[in-house]
Every structure is written in C-alpha cells, then in structure tokens.
Amino acid sequence: MKTLRGLGLVQTILWAVALIVVIVLPFTSAPFRVEQYITWMTIAVAAAGLNLLTGYNGQISVGHGALYGTGAYTVAILVTDAEWPLLPTVIAAAIVCFVVGVIIGLPALRIKGLYLALVTLAVATLFPLVIEQFSDLTGGSGGLTLTSEQLYRGSIRDRRVKWESPIDGLASDQWKYFIFLAISIICFVVIANLVKSRVGRSLVAIRDNETAAEVSGINVSRTKILTFGVSAAIAGIGGAMFALNKGQVNPTSFTLTLSIYLLVAVVLGGASTVIGPAIGAVIYGVFIDVISPELPESLHSATPLILGTLLVAQMLMAPSGIVGGFHDLTARISRRKQGGGKQDKNEEVTVTTHEVVAETDLETDPGGFHP
Amino acid sequence: MNMNWKGLAALGCALVLIGSACGRDDGDSSSDSDNGDSSSAEDAFINPSEDCDTYDGSAGVDGDTIKIGTIRPADGPYAIYDQVTSGLDAWVESTNANGGVTAGDGNTYQIELIKENDGYDPARTPELAKKLVEQEGVFAIVGVIGTENNKAIRDYLNDECVPNIALATGSPEWGRADEYPWYIAGLPSYATEASMWTDYLQETNPEAKIALLYQDDDFGEAYQTTLQKEIEGTDMEIVDEQSYNPLSGGSTEAATVSLSQSEADTFIVGLGGTPCPATLTFIPETWTPETFVSTTCSGNTALSLAGGKDLGILIAQAVYDPADPADADQPAVQDFLTNGAAAGLDEGQLAGGISSVGWGFGALFGAGLEESDTVDRAALMNTLFSLEDSSFGLVRDEMDITTDGGEDPWPLEGFRIVSRTADGWEEMSPFTNKNGESNEIAG
Structure with a gap:
C-alpha cells in the first residue's frame, strides 16, 4: 500500500519534472531549436496515431509518413492557394486524412500482417512520386511555401506566413511552440481517453483474437476501418503541425524514412502505451537533431548504423519499449513489496495499465505487432 | 490522478507566465535595432x-x-x-x-x-x-x-x-x-546561358531539331522554359523532351535512349551532378547529335566521368578553365x-x-x-x-x-561558346556580354 502510493508519487514527480522542462525549454533555446522541438511534437502526435493502429489494434502500417504528408500538404494548399487562416487548416487536415485513412484501410479488412505492411509500404513509397506528379497543385519537387500577401519594400508581395505573438515577452517561435504543445496535449488526452474506453478495449480485443472479439459482439470490420481513419487523422494533425511549423513542405520530407521514423518512435517509447510514442519521438529527435550533428563529420554517414545498434540493444534489454519497461519495473517492485494486498481505486489504474501492456504478450512479441 | 492533472496544469500555466515575463535568456542582441549606420543612405538599394x-x-x-x-x-x-x-x-x-x-x-x-x-x-x-x-x-x-x-x-x-x-x-x-x-x-542565369545556345544555333543550324533532357526542378526547368521561349518564331524545334528527377536515384539511360529515337540533330543536356556526364555515356553510337551541356558540368572532374564521350560537346563558358592550356x-x-x-x-x-x-x-x-x-x-x-x-x-x-x-x-551575364577538345576548349563563337538582359531573357 505504502509502496504503491510511493510509486504514484514517483510518477507525479516525473510528470512535474517533464512539464517544467517542456515549459522552460523554449525560453532557454535558440529559435531554430524551438522549431526542432515542435518537429518532435509533430512526430510524437503522428506516432501516437500510428500506435493506436499498430500498438493497440495490431494492424501494421509502414505508410503513416504518407498520411503525415497528406496532412502537411492539405495545410500548405489551403493556406497558400485558398488563403485560409492557419489553425482551422489543422482540422481540415484531420478530416482529409480520416477519409484517406479509411480508403487505405479498406484492404485491411481482407489482408493482415505482413501483407498489410506491404500495402502501406507501397503507399509510403508512392507518396513523394504522387506529389511530384501533381506539381501544379503541390509545387512538385520544389514543394510549397506557406505564404500570405504582406506589404514589403513598398508593394504587396507573397511572403512567408508569420506567427505574431499576442503576448509581450513571448517571441513568435515561443508562441508557436505553446500553441502546438496545446494541440499535442489535446491529441494525447483524446487518445488516452479513447484507449481507456470501451472502444479502446475492443481495439485490444480485436488485436488479441479477432474471432473472440467478434463473438463478444464487437463489429470487427467497422472498428478496424474506423481505427485506420482515426489513426490517419491524428497522423494528419501531426503533418499539419509540421507544415505550419516549417512554413514549407517538400516531397523529400515525406519519404519512407519518415514512416520508419514513426514506427521507431512507437517501438522505442513503448507500443500500446499512451505516452510511449512521445518519449520515443523525443529520444529519436534528440539523437538526430542534437547528438548526431555534434559527431565528427566522418561519423555522420554512420548515424543510421549507430541508431540501429542502439535500437537492437534496446530491444534486447527492454523489448516493450521505455514506458513498457518502466511499467514492468514498477509492477515488479509493487508485487514484491505488496504481496497481493487490497488496492484502492487510484492504484488500480496504474496496475491495469501495466497489465494491459504485460498481458498482451508484448514480452514474446517485441513491439506489440500482431500479424 | 485527477487532482494531479489539475495541479500540473496550474503549474504549467504559472511557468509559461513567468517565462514570458523573463523572455529568452540567451542575451539575444539581434532584437536591438541598429540602424544608425552611415552607409545605409536613404537612396541605397537596401535600407x-x-x-x-x-x-x-x-x-x-x-x-x-x-x-x-x-x-x-x-x-x-x-x-x-x-x-x-x-x-x-x-x-x-x-x-x-x-x-x-x-x-x-x-x-x-x-x-x-x-x-x-x-x-x-x-x-x-x-x-x-x-x-x-x-x-x-x-x-x-x-x-x-x-x-x-x-x-x-x-x-x-x-x-x-x-x-x-x-x-x-x-x-x-x-x-x-x-x-x-x-x-x-x-x-x-541559366536562362541567359540557354539563350547563348540558341543564339549559336540560330547562326550555325537555324533549323535545329532539338532533343532536350532536363532536371525536373527549377534548375532544369529554367533551361526548358528559356529554350521554348527563345526558339519561338524561329525554324528551330524541340522535337522531343524528357525530364529526370534528381532525387529518384534512377538513371538517365532510358530517357537518353528514347531521345535518340527522335531524329533530333541537337541534344541539350540540362542536368547537373554526376547524372550529367553519365548521360553522355548513354548516347548510342548510332546517334551523333551536336550536344550542349549545362555549364554546371563543364569542368574536368565532371567530364572525366563521360568515358571519352565529352569530345566535341558544346558549352557556354563564362569563367577560365584552370585545366585549359x-x-x-x-x-x-x-x-x-x-x-x-x-x-x-x-x-x-x-x-x-x-x-x-x-x-x-x-x-x-x-x-x-x-x-x-x-x-x-x-x-x-x-x-x-x-x-x-x-x-x-x-x-x-x-x-x-x-x-x-x-x-x-x-x-x-556573358559567355562564349566553346567546344571540347582533347586537352581543353576551342572557341566556336566569341564572348558576348548580355549585361542587364538576364531578367528579360528569363521572361
């Protein structure tokens, strides 16, 4: 009892520290770093969307980079061609990606596992080529810059969109940071509530045993398709944030590498955990944006190799990801000390989350993929 | 957990407020406007x-x-x-x-x-x-x-x-x-460069049938657009064109072979990087067009990759070639x-x-x-x-x-047209300055 309360306290302290870091960072970093932090947020959101599909529902997608890209291009086109205000485009991107996700998800009703992965792989590979094909709309290989008409050097010209901060003392990059932080938090809260709900339980049930889920009265087809759609919509929100953050989109930003990056973020942080993809995205981001550029130039080309080696090491030591590993650890401590005593409501939540992770044979299947 | 969330949210808001009151703490001096410089006279281009x-x-x-x-x-x-x-x-x-x-x-x-x-x-x-x-x-x-x-x-x-x-x-x-x-x-400007090619063609081969291979980005499209514009109203004609995506990782071989079937007597290679000299190696023996390449691949380093197929190619040259005797x-x-x-x-x-x-x-x-x-x-x-x-x-x-x-x-804004020889370049048309014309040429 005492230990469990102690663990709860540890969690609260961890959250508080994370919160302080997240809020203090933009005040202590150069603007280009703040933009990198926002990029990590966009990856975190998209990875959380992917996690809903792959971690919780067991449908593997190697194509979420394309959905992220679809969200980004939706925003770029709406801002530049249709002159929409910035933030409403995020909602538009989510809707467009939901529809695209449902369409991509249709084959998933008939094919599973490796074959589904191959279909989504094709989507990821084709995306940059499709973008270049429709260059009138998408700007081709040159991409699109998010512009609006502004007065400059005596005449009205198309200039890069700006984030004007309404608060004195907040620079535009910091203002942008907090807006995107808010959007990211909303996405994560929605996902957290979703997976705790009946819908979330049916996702897991389908993943673990489709027949049993169907027998229990879950509409498997509808749930799978909708999961694809919602997962795509969240990835699209990530992409939309990316476009608004960078102020430009380019097909080379949305290649297969991005899809793999998203998958790595999910696996690294912990599949089927709410906060795992965020942790994975940040760790990957720190490695690529902060550590890797500091390496000697001769080692730069070896970056993927180093990253790969670290991933293998992580898989060996903590196959259920960082958050999964943390849950395993806390569960082991509480079991040992508590010896099966009565739990109060608050503690039950913690243990249940652990059990979802631990009991869905993540230990025998690293990454939580269920072909 | 609910109580914790509220506490955390309140802590977060408080921190943002404190942070925005303090501003960025890296001593960002670039926000200080320093416009009193004597050189920035009123009539200067940039003020x-x-x-x-x-x-x-x-x-x-x-x-x-x-x-x-x-x-x-x-x-x-x-x-x-x-x-x-x-x-x-x-x-x-x-x-x-x-x-x-x-x-x-x-x-x-x-x-x-x-x-x-x-x-x-x-x-x-x-x-x-x-x-x-x-x-x-x-x-x-x-x-x-x-x-x-x-x-x-x-x-x-x-x-x-x-x-x-x-x-x-x-x-x-x-x-x-x-x-x-x-x-x-x-x-x-690539446009000015392309206009030098067409000027030269107008003099030497006014009925040129051109096959064009260009990089499908702003760089290659500058050549494409200018060529189309410059040959308008002349007897020259682009009989076939192919584009190449530099990030696709593919080769230009198929495009080159396809262009060789076009009966063109002039081949313009609007490519950069190693795909440019590689393209010269793909020209089949049966096709002997007069070939122009982009000035971006006119040096020894690039052309040494052409396997000897660079002899006789034409470029518009603006700078000295340190390898040319x-x-x-x-x-x-x-x-x-x-x-x-x-x-x-x-x-x-x-x-x-x-x-x-x-x-x-x-x-x-x-x-x-x-x-x-x-x-x-x-x-x-x-x-x-x-x-x-x-x-x-x-x-x-x-x-x-x-x-x-x-x-x-x-x-x-000036060039001369030169042809590749075994050890350097041979001048085919003298240096021409097009000072002040580049923007107009590009349209």
Whole structure:
C-alpha cells in the first residue's frame, strides 16, 4: 500500500519534472531549436496515431509518413492557394486524412500482417512520386511555401506566413511552440481517453483474437476501418503541425524514412502505451537533431548504423519499449513489496495499465505487432 | 490522478507566465535595432531601417574575425559539388594566410568558414541555415549549393536580413532582387546561358531539331522554359523532351535512349551532378547529335566521368578553365593554381573546374567587403548590387561585371561558346556580354 502510493508519487514527480522542462525549454533555446522541438511534437502526435493502429489494434502500417504528408500538404494548399487562416487548416487536415485513412484501410479488412505492411509500404513509397506528379497543385519537387500577401519594400508581395505573438515577452517561435504543445496535449488526452474506453478495449480485443472479439459482439470490420481513419487523422494533425511549423513542405520530407521514423518512435517509447510514442519521438529527435550533428563529420554517414545498434540493444534489454519497461519495473517492485494486498481505486489504474501492456504478450512479441 | 492533472496544469500555466515575463535568456542582441549606420543612405538599394524588423548589421564580426557559413551536399549523388565548397574553403585559407581581407573601413579581417551538409535535400536546408544564423551567428552565408536549397531558405534569410552571397546556382529566380534583396547569384542565369545556345544555333543550324533532357526542378526547368521561349518564331524545334528527377536515384539511360529515337540533330543536356556526364555515356553510337551541356558540368572532374564521350560537346563558358592550356597564362588562373595549392587543393581539384568556381564565390564576397565602407550586412549587399566593371575569381576578363539593384541584379551575364577538345576548349563563337538582359531573357 505504502509502496504503491510511493510509486504514484514517483510518477507525479516525473510528470512535474517533464512539464517544467517542456515549459522552460523554449525560453532557454535558440529559435531554430524551438522549431526542432515542435518537429518532435509533430512526430510524437503522428506516432501516437500510428500506435493506436499498430500498438493497440495490431494492424501494421509502414505508410503513416504518407498520411503525415497528406496532412502537411492539405495545410500548405489551403493556406497558400485558398488563403485560409492557419489553425482551422489543422482540422481540415484531420478530416482529409480520416477519409484517406479509411480508403487505405479498406484492404485491411481482407489482408493482415505482413501483407498489410506491404500495402502501406507501397503507399509510403508512392507518396513523394504522387506529389511530384501533381506539381501544379503541390509545387512538385520544389514543394510549397506557406505564404500570405504582406506589404514589403513598398508593394504587396507573397511572403512567408508569420506567427505574431499576442503576448509581450513571448517571441513568435515561443508562441508557436505553446500553441502546438496545446494541440499535442489535446491529441494525447483524446487518445488516452479513447484507449481507456470501451472502444479502446475492443481495439485490444480485436488485436488479441479477432474471432473472440467478434463473438463478444464487437463489429470487427467497422472498428478496424474506423481505427485506420482515426489513426490517419491524428497522423494528419501531426503533418499539419509540421507544415505550419516549417512554413514549407517538400516531397523529400515525406519519404519512407519518415514512416520508419514513426514506427521507431512507437517501438522505442513503448507500443500500446499512451505516452510511449512521445518519449520515443523525443529520444529519436534528440539523437538526430542534437547528438548526431555534434559527431565528427566522418561519423555522420554512420548515424543510421549507430541508431540501429542502439535500437537492437534496446530491444534486447527492454523489448516493450521505455514506458513498457518502466511499467514492468514498477509492477515488479509493487508485487514484491505488496504481496497481493487490497488496492484502492487510484492504484488500480496504474496496475491495469501495466497489465494491459504485460498481458498482451508484448514480452514474446517485441513491439506489440500482431500479424 | 485527477487532482494531479489539475495541479500540473496550474503549474504549467504559472511557468509559461513567468517565462514570458523573463523572455529568452540567451542575451539575444539581434532584437536591438541598429540602424544608425552611415552607409545605409536613404537612396541605397537596401535600407535596413525600412526593410528589416530587426537588424544587426555587424553580427558575426568579432574583433578582426568575420564568421561566414555555407551549406552544401557532402554526401549523396550531388556530393561532387562538395568540391565547390573545397574551393571556397581554400579561398578562405589562402586569404587568411596572406593576412586577411582589408575591408573598406581600413581594418584587416580573418575569415572563419562554417560548413553544413544538407545532402542536396532542400527539406534539410532551412534548419541548417537557422543554425548558422542563430547558433553560429554568421555575418553572411556564401556559396550555398542547389536552386531548391537556396529557395528553401530565401524567405527566412530575407526576413532576418542576412546576406546570402554567390548562390551556387543560376536559377532565374535570383533575378527577383527587388523582392529578395539579400540574395545575389554567383553563377550566370541559366536562362541567359540557354539563350547563348540558341543564339549559336540560330547562326550555325537555324533549323535545329532539338532533343532536350532536363532536371525536373527549377534548375532544369529554367533551361526548358528559356529554350521554348527563345526558339519561338524561329525554324528551330524541340522535337522531343524528357525530364529526370534528381532525387529518384534512377538513371538517365532510358530517357537518353528514347531521345535518340527522335531524329533530333541537337541534344541539350540540362542536368547537373554526376547524372550529367553519365548521360553522355548513354548516347548510342548510332546517334551523333551536336550536344550542349549545362555549364554546371563543364569542368574536368565532371567530364572525366563521360568515358571519352565529352569530345566535341558544346558549352557556354563564362569563367577560365584552370585545366585549359589556353587559359594557363591568365593571372587569375595563376593566382588560383598557386594559392589554391598552398591552401591544400590537390591536383584533381585544381584542374577539376569545380573548386575554382567556389574559389570565385569567396572572391566575390571578398571583393564586396573590400569595396564597402563599413563591415555591415546592408552595406555589403549595397556594394554588390552597385558593382561597376568589377572583377573577381576566375571570371573571364571579357566579362562586364556590372550590377544595379533590382534593375540589373546579375553580376555575370556573358559567355562564349566553346567546344571540347582533347586537352581543353576551342572557341566556336566569341564572348558576348548580355549585361542587364538576364531578367528579360528569363521572361
């Protein structure tokens, strides 16, 4: 009892520290770093969307980079061609990606596992080529810059969109940071509530045993398709944030590498955990944006190799990801000390989350993929 | 948990408020407007007090050192252009070894060059440019490679009022100096180059049937657009064209073979990087068109990859080729060969025709510093946009290097047509200056 309360306290302290870091960072970093932090947020959101599909529902997608890209291009086109205000485009991107996700998800009703992965792989590979094909709309290989008409050097010209901060003392990059932080938090809260709900339980049930889920009265087809759609919509929100953050989109930003990056973020942080993809995205981001550029130039080309080696090491030591590993650890401590005593409501939540992770044979299947 | 969330949210809000009250704690001096500079006269092309939200004209100048940055591909299919940066690096080394640049303010400055690698991927360029400006605090950016790459950072650098000098690209986009006054090209406009080809064809083969292979980005499309425009109303005709995506990783072989079936008597290769010389090797023996290649692949380094198929190709040439015996006596070439070697360029780089271009980019920056009254970002740009019969690097003496703000933003606007021989180039048509015409040619 005492230990469990102690663990709860540890969690609260961890959250508080994370919160302080997240809020203090933009005040202590150069603007280009703040933009990198926002990029990590966009990856975190998209990875959380992917996690809903792959971690919780067991449908593997190697194509979420394309959905992220679809969200980004939706925003770029709406801002530049249709002159929409910035933030409403995020909602538009989510809707467009939901529809695209449902369409991509249709084959998933008939094919599973490796074959589904191959279909989504094709989507990821084709995306940059499709973008270049429709260059009138998408700007081709040159991409699109998010512009609006502004007065400059005596005449009205198309200039890069700006984030004007309404608060004195907040620079535009910091203002942008907090807006995107808010959007990211909303996405994560929605996902957290979703997976705790009946819908979330049916996702897991389908993943673990489709027949049993169907027998229990879950509409498997509808749930799978909708999961694809919602997962795509969240990835699209990530992409939309990316476009608004960078102020430009380019097909080379949305290649297969991005899809793999998203998958790595999910696996690294912990599949089927709410906060795992965020942790994975940040760790990957720190490695690529902060550590890797500091390496000697001769080692730069070896970056993927180093990253790969670290991933293998992580898989060996903590196959259920960082958050999964943390849950395993806390569960082991509480079991040992508590010896099966009565739990109060608050503690039950913690243990249940652990059990979802631990009991869905993540230990025998690293990454939580269920072909 | 609910109670915790509320507490955390309250803590978060409080921190944001405290943070915004304190502002950024890195002593950001660039927000201090410093517009009282004497060189920014009212009638100058750039007036930072009007054109810049925040302006720090002497950022990157620390005592007697001026810090500059560049971005180039150090890996991938376009890594061949890293040699441009080697040339720039050599210019910096050589200049420093010879005492430094004596700027218009009478002081002598050492130059420090910081290099970043974007792998020719324009999605990676902005972050690196921001890093150079915000973290490294460079005075100016020099010799950034790639049209799309320079476009990707154009809004940012112009908003921040950071000079981007000697862009290593000749896209007609750089003619928009009125809109983007902090950008000045280091190569002639591709449109002007293409117009030299058609001028030559008009004289020698007025009924030319052209097969065109171009890179499907701004670089290649500049050739395509200009060719279409220039042959309008003539008897010349583009009988077939193919585009090539530089990031696809594919080869140009299929496109070249397909073009060879078109019965064209003229082949224009509007490509850069190694795909350009590779294309020459793909021309089937049965097809013997008169072949023009982009000036971006006219050096020894590129053409040595053509497997001997480069003999007889035509280029529009604006600079001396350090490997051409005919140019060997030129003082600019001598200077490059001697000082470049002392600064560490190897034989291949000295003769390659790529590093010499980067050397010239450094020289343009140096010339701008020397001719500016003060070491100030706007003063430097205003100098570069008001050049009069200047000279720098390995640019041919016949070139009239004159600029005039948005009216005439191109320093280099002249060429001669030359044909490749076993050891150099043979002049096919004399040097022609098209001073002030580049924007009009591009349309």
